[in-house]
Amino acid sequence: MGAVVFLLIFEVNHLDESHPNLTCEYCGEQFNSTNNFNEHKVSTCQKISVECLLKDFGCNERIIRANMKEHYMTEQHQKSLSKCIRQFLSHDSDRRIDTGCPRTTTESYNPDTIQFEELHGALNILVGGIEALANDAQRLSNESLQAQVTLQTLEEQLPGLKLSMEESNGFLQGVNCNLDILKQDFTSLQEKVNDLQCxxxxxxxxxxxxxxxxxxxxxxxxxxxxxxxxxxxxxxxxxxxxxxxxxxxxxxxxxxxxxxxxxxxxxxxxxxxxxxxxxxxxxxxxxxxxxxxxxxxxxxxxxxxxxxxxxxxxxxxxxxxxxxxxxxxxxxxxxxxxxxxxxxxxxxxxxxxxxxxxxxxxxSLNPGLPTHVQQTLIKREVERREQQQSDKQLQPPKE
The missing domain is CATH 2.60.210.10 (Apoptosis, Tumor Necrosis Factor Receptor Associated Protein 2; Chain A)
Structure with a gap:
């Protein structure tokens, strides 16, 4: 027996001394010790794929260790967790029936039993919460899928809407330009109408x-x-x-x-x-x-x-x-x-x-008089002045 132990120690020491700089094939990290290399692969390498702890309860997926937290939030893992808890509760109930543990009074319960009952109730609540979360996750997943479909439809419609808006803007610019021209024409026409009035x-x-x-x-x-x-x-x-x-x-x-x-x-x-x-x-x-x-x-x-x-x-x-x-x-x-x-x-x-x-x-004539009346008055004034001039000429010269 002593000889076997000696051989194993010798082999480990031999590997450590003869095969240094071992490299992890998943993350590329190097090690100068076989023990450190094995410990790294078993518990710390973040890029190695491992089995889920709930493999026996239906969660058969292999997961990169770095992604394990995200995996715990997946619907598949939540369902496996619910299954695990249900089996545990079921086995506990069966065990109590088989052992004939009385449930009518609390006097026969020892402290460990009371704590177990409290844990049992807490686990029941947890199972209900997990199922509710799973249902919400499924609903949100469906809504997310529907939103993605809607978003894709909107994205497909967006170029058409942009083109329509550009056409509308072009049309509005044309309308505004025509409106400015019409305003100018209206102003010019208004001036002409005002001119015609007088x-x-x-x-x-x-x-x-x-x-x-x-x-x-x-x-x-x-x-x-x-x-x-x-x-x-x-x-x-x-x-x-x-x-x-x-x-x-x-x-x-x-x-x-x-x-x-x-x-x-x-x-x-x-x-x-x-x-x-x-x-x-x-x-x-x-x-x-x-x-x-x-x-x-x-x-x-x-x-x-x-x-x-x-x-x-x-x-x-x-x-x-x-x-x-x-x-x-x-x-x-x-x-x-x-x-x-x-x-x-x-x-x-x-x-x-x-x-x-x-x-x-x-x-000096009243501008409000009709033209023919003004002409008549002017004619009379001309005749009056001519007569006045003629009278002056007929008057005898003063001595």
Whole structure:
């Protein structure tokens, strides 16, 4: 016997001395001792596959030792654990029946028996909890599978939704662009409607200019140096015209006078009209007080100027009176020409060559009177002045 022990010790020592640096085929760790190598494989190697402790109760899976904690949470292991506990409880009950252990009183129980009964109850509760957890795990697994199917369906639908959103965004951008164009068209149309509401067809036009203070500031800052009146006509089939006003002056009159100009515009009847345009144009800035000291000035077109030839574009170059009215007067507080931040300018194209001395009378007539009534009054005034002049000539000279 002593000889056998000696041989075993010799063999172990021989292996340790003759075969050092043993390597684990699972994790690659090296050992210089056979005992350490064997202990590593049996209990510590995390990459070796081992059998579940509940193999005898149906858990036959081999598991990498590092994954053992995850395995304990699997449904298969939980079921095997429940089976193990049930068998244990069943064997305990059978043992009690076989030994005739009394259960009616607690007096015959020793402390170990009482503790065993408590453990028995705890195990019953644990079995119920494990079954509930297993059912919940199965339910969650089913819900997870359903969620994965739903997620996959949504992922398949996502490219289509993205494409639809891109198309919708493109459509909305197109709608917004068209809306901006429509707004511009509407503004332009509204301006034309407003112009048509105050259009004139007798060669005269009374231009109402509002927000004078703001427009003066715009002109001084050069945000908008000039403003245009609405178009008006000499007759329903006649010349188309408008006025242009520089509130802070133009050219040599800048910052000293308001500049007033006449603009000949292209119309549908230009082919039958006579050019160059050769009719006197008069401007009148109304005095809004009973004194009626209107500012009146006229000019006759230069027929050699391109401003009065047949228009080839929407408007000819403006021409008129650069120094129409001193800015110093219009800027005075309480001046009679700007009231309620508004002023009125009348543009009169004289097709009858009205005498200059008659202009103050013509411009003082009530603009609210019909045109034919104004013409009648002008004719009477002309006749009255002619008669007055004739009477003066018939009077004998004073001695």
């Amino acid at each position: 259009v004139s067809y007798d060669g005269t036009f009374i231009w109402k200019i509002t927000n004078v203070k703001e427009k003066m500031m715009d002109a001084q800052s050069e945000r908008q140096t000039s403003i245009y009146s609405p178009p008006f006509y000499s007759s329903p089939n006649g010349y188309k015209m408008r006025a242009r006003l520089y509130l802070n002056g133009d050219g040599n009159a800048r910052r000293t006078h308001m500049s007033m100009f006449f603009v000949l515009m292209r119309s549908v009847n230009d082919q039958i009209l006579k050019f160059p345009f050769n009719y006197k144009v008069t401007f009148c800035l109304y005095d809004r007080t009973p004194a009626q000291r209107h500012i009146i000035d006229s000019f006759r077109p230069d027929i050699k100027s391109s401003s009065f030839q047949r228009p080839r574009t929407d408007m000819n170059i403006a021409s008129g009176i650069p120094k129409f009215f001193p800015l110093e007067m219009i800027q005075q507080e309480g001046n009679p020409y700007v009231r309620d931040d508004t002023m009125f300018i009348k543009i009169l194209v004289d097709f009858g060559d009205t005498p200059k001395t008659l202009l103050p009378y013509v411009l």
